Every structure is written in C-alpha cells, then in structure tokens.
Amino acid sequence: MSTDIKAPTFPESVQDGTIATWHKQPGEAVSRDELIVDIETDKVVLEVVAPADGALTEVLKGEGDTVLSNEVIAKFEAGAGGSAKADSDSDEKGDAKEASAEQKDDSSAPESGDAGDKILSPAARKIADENNVNPASVKGTGKDGRVTKEDVLNHVKSGDSKPAAAAPTPAAAAPAAPEGDRVEKRVPMTRLRKRIAERLLEATSTTAMLTTFNEVDMGPVMELRKQYKDKFEKIHNGTRLGFMGFFVKAATEALKRFPAVNASLDDNDVVYHGYQDIGVAVSTEKGLVVPVLRSTENMSIAEVESTIRDFGLRARDGKLGIDEMTGGTFTITNGGVFGSLLSTPILNLPQTAILGMHKIQERPMAVNGEVKIRPMMYLALSYDHRLIDGKEAVQFLVAIKELLEDPARILLEI
Structure with a gap:
C-alpha cells in the first residue's frame, strides 16, 4: 500500500526547511525506522525515517528544494524493495516484483546480446550507470541470475569494470593545473x-x-x-x-x-x-x-x-x-x-x-x-x-x- 512521506511539523518559529540529503533512492530497500532523508531548518537538522519495511517509489522533492510543514516529499510502499540486508542471495518478493516490472520494459535492457538476459534491480542499475559498468559483464548471484546491487559493487571493487568510451576532447579544453598550483573549493553555505x-x-x-x-x-x-x-x-x-x-x-x-x-x-x-x-x-x-x-x-x-x-x-x-x-x-x-x-x-x-x-x-x-x-x-x-x-x-x-x-x-x- 502506497503511503505519503511528509516533512515533520515545524514550530511557529520555523517557516520552512530544505531537503539536505536523501539517504535512500526509489526502489532501494529500507527497513522500518531506517533514516530516509535529512531536512535542514534554520535551527536544526530533522530526520525522517521509514514508517515500515519497504521502499520509496517516488521522490517529489530533490536535495536543495524548500519544503513546508507536513508537505508530501515522497511516496513509500510497504513491502516493496524486499529485505534491506546486504545479502547477495536476497530474493524477497519485493525484489521479484521489481524484476518482473523491468522485464516488461524491453527498452531499459542493455543492447548487447548477453546483457539482454540480465535482470537488474533499480539500485543495481543506478550503481552500474554511475560507474560506467556494462551489466553484461557482471555475474549475477541472485535468483535466476539476477544482478544485485552487491554484485555491481563487488564488480567495481574488483576493478573489472571498463569505463564507457570517453567523449571526444574539445579542441579548446583547458590545460591541466600545474602540480603544486593553489586550489580552491567552492561549496554552498548550509x-x-x-x-x-x-x-x-x-x-x-x-x-x-x-x-x-x-x-x-x-x-x-x-x-x-x-x-x-x-x-x-x-x-x-x-x-x-x-x-x-x-x-x-x-x-x-x-x-x-x-x-x-x-x-x-x-x-x-x-x-x-x-x-x-x-x-x-x-x-x-x-x-x-x-x-x-x-x-x-x-x-x-x-x-x-x-x-x-x-x-x-x-x-x-x-x-x-x-x-x-x-x-x-x-x-x-x-x-x-x-x-x-x-x-x-x-x-x-x-x-x-x-x-x-x-x-x-x-x-x-x-x-x-x-x-x-x-x-x-x-x-x-x-x-x-x-x-x-x-x-x-x-x-x-x-x-x-x-x-x-x-x-x-x-x-x-x-
């Protein structure tokens, strides 16, 4: 059953808050009372936790967005996403449900022949995309050869992943900073x-x-x-x-x-x-x-x-x-x-x-x-x-x- 995840009730002295960090992404398994998101106010950082075992299905407010008291910031489905434990043999019903949904969408499957038979969880696909990992090269240890998040992480750690072809270097690319040059770091004020x-x-x-x-x-x-x-x-x-x-x-x-x-x-x-x-x-x-x-x-x-x-x-x-x-x-x-x-x-x-x-x-x-x-x-x-x-x-x-x-x-x- 889908549930609304809302921002906490702010006191009168606090007008609104800002989404600081999403600790969970849509499709990623989460346990009851596990931290989902931090909301920063003028006075304190508030934590929002999961109401039950399940997974986020949709994030309505991204990091940096302003939220009001009791405003809906995400959708949550109890029982979705399976178990939150980091076990490569995880094959809970929530994971199977997600895999079935992905199988129906052929457009999301990799184009290579072997990769077309791979089944990736949303979390595994996200990590693969972030690290330029070809899903076809990852050995799945889940049910029916399913590629789990842990499989992709282990693949990245082993150094077997091959980065995607780099885009052509622009002719006017800036030269690399000489060694020992002074560096600066710019970060937004909290x-x-x-x-x-x-x-x-x-x-x-x-x-x-x-x-x-x-x-x-x-x-x-x-x-x-x-x-x-x-x-x-x-x-x-x-x-x-x-x-x-x-x-x-x-x-x-x-x-x-x-x-x-x-x-x-x-x-x-x-x-x-x-x-x-x-x-x-x-x-x-x-x-x-x-x-x-x-x-x-x-x-x-x-x-x-x-x-x-x-x-x-x-x-x-x-x-x-x-x-x-x-x-x-x-x-x-x-x-x-x-x-x-x-x-x-x-x-x-x-x-x-x-x-x-x-x-x-x-x-x-x-x-x-x-x-x-x-x-x-x-x-x-x-x-x-x-x-x-x-x-x-x-x-x-x-x-x-x-x-x-x-x-x-x-x-x-x-």
Missing part, C-alpha cells in the same frame, strides 16, 4: 549557517550593543570542585562536576537581582520574565546551536551539569529538537574550551545580554598586599544599551564575579 549569519548581522545592526569586562579568581571554585568531584560523580550517577554548573547558578542569582538583563525586547515593548531560561551555546560541525535550560532557578548544579552534557551529546549527533532551542531569556557561551582568552560575544536576539566565559589562565595578582599566582578568567558581558544602562551591566557582572569567588553565596542566595 541553511543553518545562513540563518546564523543573518541573526548575527541583525544583532549588530539593530541593537546598541556594548561589552563590559571583568575578571574572576577561579581558585575557590576549582578547590571546591577538586574536593568534591569524585563524591559528586558517584552520588549523581556519573554526572561530572564542571564549571558550567557554577556559572549557570551564579547567572541565575544575578538575573534575579537585575531583571532588565533577563528581559527581552518585542518591538517597542519590554518583556520582563519572571523566570530564568538560560541558553548554553554548543558548537557542532554544522554550526553554533543554543539549547535552553528551562527554569534554572529550580535546578540543582547536578541537574544543570547533567542536562548540559545531554545537550552536547545530542547536538553532536543532530538529535536536538527545535523546541529545545527556542525561547531563552539569557545566554552563556564558553570560548575558553577552545583556548579563547578574551572575546566580545554577540547578542542572541531578542535577548538583551549574553555572558562570555574564557580560558582559565594563571596570572600574578595582588592579594592582600602580596603578589600571588592565581587562576584567573576574563568575563565579558555584551548587552543592549537601549534597555540596559552601563551601571546595571557592570553591577550584574560584578555580582557574578562575587558569587563565583565565594561559591557558598550561590547556595545561600546572598
């Missing part, structure tokens, strides 16, 4: 990267963005972490005690004291949020994503660390949902993990502030009249000067500094 660029440009051109800096002595947090990290990990089922949990809790407490930093702008309105939803920037191969920790005022440090670790793993595998990356009242980005000593982070609209963490570096500091080597970190707070005054921004950053230099104040909320 939809996610385009959207990131648009938002960054929008933030720099539509806000009065300003950055203030401070530095924090990370010694107290490092000592606390050193003292309790083993016990913490044991009690909390393998969750490691890092630095981000302290920063999230310190930022949460500071946001309570300075509501404007936790606010957002909606046209001419200022929206003050009575909760703290903190986004944590995560770098992936496809670009920067910002999953959001919801209601951090109600989360423990262990919950923060565990959730951030889960975000990182799923972001790497492209498993984050769109709803997990929407909203947020404040953002923290950590360039220190890559060695950044100082930077000016760009606002994550419509938020009005973002905190930048950096590399911990030992530096000589004056402590009680003495020079001591201390593990110091520069902090950067970029903020929208249309809503936040310099005084508030500086006091907010100082509050975070004081909370981190005396971690007991985070627990006591003082």
Whole structure:
C-alpha cells in the first residue's frame, strides 16, 4: 500500500526547511525506522525515517528544494524493495516484483546480446550507470541470475569494470593545473549557517550593543570542585562536576537581582520574565546551536551539569529538537574550551545580554598586599544599551564575579 512521506511539523518559529540529503533512492530497500532523508531548518537538522519495511517509489522533492510543514516529499510502499540486508542471495518478493516490472520494459535492457538476459534491480542499475559498468559483464548471484546491487559493487571493487568510451576532447579544453598550483573549493553555505549569519548581522545592526569586562579568581571554585568531584560523580550517577554548573547558578542569582538583563525586547515593548531560561551555546560541525535550560532557578548544579552534557551529546549527533532551542531569556557561551582568552560575544536576539566565559589562565595578582599566582578568567558581558544602562551591566557582572569567588553565596542566595 502506497503511503505519503511528509516533512515533520515545524514550530511557529520555523517557516520552512530544505531537503539536505536523501539517504535512500526509489526502489532501494529500507527497513522500518531506517533514516530516509535529512531536512535542514534554520535551527536544526530533522530526520525522517521509514514508517515500515519497504521502499520509496517516488521522490517529489530533490536535495536543495524548500519544503513546508507536513508537505508530501515522497511516496513509500510497504513491502516493496524486499529485505534491506546486504545479502547477495536476497530474493524477497519485493525484489521479484521489481524484476518482473523491468522485464516488461524491453527498452531499459542493455543492447548487447548477453546483457539482454540480465535482470537488474533499480539500485543495481543506478550503481552500474554511475560507474560506467556494462551489466553484461557482471555475474549475477541472485535468483535466476539476477544482478544485485552487491554484485555491481563487488564488480567495481574488483576493478573489472571498463569505463564507457570517453567523449571526444574539445579542441579548446583547458590545460591541466600545474602540480603544486593553489586550489580552491567552492561549496554552498548550509541553511543553518545562513540563518546564523543573518541573526548575527541583525544583532549588530539593530541593537546598541556594548561589552563590559571583568575578571574572576577561579581558585575557590576549582578547590571546591577538586574536593568534591569524585563524591559528586558517584552520588549523581556519573554526572561530572564542571564549571558550567557554577556559572549557570551564579547567572541565575544575578538575573534575579537585575531583571532588565533577563528581559527581552518585542518591538517597542519590554518583556520582563519572571523566570530564568538560560541558553548554553554548543558548537557542532554544522554550526553554533543554543539549547535552553528551562527554569534554572529550580535546578540543582547536578541537574544543570547533567542536562548540559545531554545537550552536547545530542547536538553532536543532530538529535536536538527545535523546541529545545527556542525561547531563552539569557545566554552563556564558553570560548575558553577552545583556548579563547578574551572575546566580545554577540547578542542572541531578542535577548538583551549574553555572558562570555574564557580560558582559565594563571596570572600574578595582588592579594592582600602580596603578589600571588592565581587562576584567573576574563568575563565579558555584551548587552543592549537601549534597555540596559552601563551601571546595571557592570553591577550584574560584578555580582557574578562575587558569587563565583565565594561559591557558598550561590547556595545561600546572598
């Protein structure tokens, strides 16, 4: 029975998506829940899987095409295509059905005498065409001498295939590039990267963005972490005690004291949020994503660390949902993990502030009249000067500094 394959339901913040990669082609066998196609949106790459064992019968949207929410992108037939396992002896009913259909169409058979008796599956014929393989030269191992996809692949690997006759070389063909010449590679920008660029440009051109800096002595947090990290990990089922949990809790407490930093702008309105939803920037191969920790005022440090670790793993595998990356009242980005000593982070609209963490570096500091080597970190707070005054921004950053230099104040909320 034929079934429509539809694009996922996009949330209101996502207008459409783009077909990124078709992992299966028409006629190729697929198993239930096997990945069929990737759809790239402004925020995340969504995966569409097979609803049952079968095969695609028709692809309606090609790679690079724009699709809307719930739009039909392909046709699927359950039971077609046979078994998805890579077994050269595969002779399931779906394959036999496809072979019978091809036998009826004499125009698709090769012109050579031996090739006319060959039966190729659609996948085998596609691979043969792509590699300039004459089907007559491939030994079929399937039922009744049928040439399977694996037969063609094995033939190509063995080096027995003979490429088709090359077209005559044009007289004005460009000369080959000399050895050692500089080369360039041009690839289209991904939809996610385009959207990131648009938002960054929008933030720099539509806000009065300003950055203030401070530095924090990370010694107290490092000592606390050193003292309790083993016990913490044991009690909390393998969750490691890092630095981000302290920063999230310190930022949460500071946001309570300075509501404007936790606010957002909606046209001419200022929206003050009575909760703290903190986004944590995560770098992936496809670009920067910002999953959001919801209601951090109600989360423990262990919950923060565990959730951030889960975000990182799923972001790497492209498993984050769109709803997990929407909203947020404040953002923290950590360039220190890559060695950044100082930077000016760009606002994550419509938020009005973002905190930048950096590399911990030992530096000589004056402590009680003495020079001591201390593990110091520069902090950067970029903020929208249309809503936040310099005084508030500086006091907010100082509050975070004081909370981190005396971690007991985070627990006591003082």
